[in-house]
Amino acid sequence: MxxxxxxxxxxxxxxxxxxxxxxxxxxxxxxxxxxxxxxWMVHSSxxxxxxx
Numbered sequence: 546m547x548x549x550x551x552x553x554x555x556x557x558x559x560x561x562x563x564x565x566x567x568x569x570x571x572x573x574x575x576x577x578x579x580x581x582x583x584x585w586m587v588h589s590s591x592x593x594x595x596x597x
Contacts, residue, residue: 561581562577571595571596573595575592
């Protein structure tokens, strides 16, 4: 699971990029936001199901 998530997060970031991560009991979600014209827009997102 962590390989999928960290490979997605491993990108060169600039000041106009923000990454958010949310963890739940069975899912980890990540979102990449890019600033365009003074507004934050969702650039991409990724979700990974977690199982024992």
